[in-house]
Amino acid sequence: MTQDELKQRVAQEALKHVVEDAVVGVGSGSTVNFFIDALAAIKGRIDGAVAASEASAERLRKHGIRVFDLNSVSELPVYVDGADEVTEHLAMIKGGGGALTREKIVAAVAERFVCICDASKLVGVLGKFPLPVEVIPMARSYVGRELLKLGGQPVLRENVTTDNGNLIIDCHGLSIIDPPALEAKLNQIAGVVTNGLFAQRSADLLLLAEPGGVRTLRARAVERSSVGHRPVLS
Secondary structure (H helix, E strand, C coil), X not given: CCHHHHHHHHHHHHHHHCECCCEEEECCCHHHXXXXXXXXXXXXXXXXXXXXXXXXXXXXXXXXXXXXXXXXXXXXXXXXXXXXXXXXXXXXXXXXXXXXXXXXXHHHXXXXXXXXXXXXXXXXXXXXXXXXXXXXXXXXXXXXXXXXXXXXXXXXXXXXXXXXXXXXXXXXXXCECCHHHHHHHHHCCCCEEEECEECCCCCCEEXXXXXXXXXXXXXXXXXXXXXXXXXXXX
């Protein structure tokens, strides 16, 4: 089974967690693109979507799915997104596509965060995938020096501007033993908008596509309540 076939499988499985007659949060990336394509089949049973990137918003609109501004949405029962790396504790590195800030905002609003990945993204320790850090342009050099002090090897992502008009520094060479602590520390550096660690607000549920099927991993903490919301599929 190819990686794209695994992504299609897990994207289809994620439909079971979409809530009927509500707005769904949609992330970005190649796996999420398959989810958006699958979502089109049930678009008449949801109110619409909030997108975490301009690219995802455009793809949703092409499928005829209404796209809401997050500020106009009072509740967001479910957010579906992928990851560049994820641990069994459901901490993640995200931002390979550069949408980490908007992804983090939508994830914060959502009652439930469903991460969809193929099995290659599951790791024991985060950090083999370079950690993206979104920075204000004038702080680029300063932030790079601070990342060096933390043991990382910062590399500016060339010819990339985020949807927010900022830059991305990819930090290589980290072995992230305590993701929540590093996430907080990086966000205290002046000029950092946010970083690609999703640990303080990790996923609630991981759907992991493997050749034999889709495996489900749940966060150890009690999941946020979605009482009163009914999934589209069961």
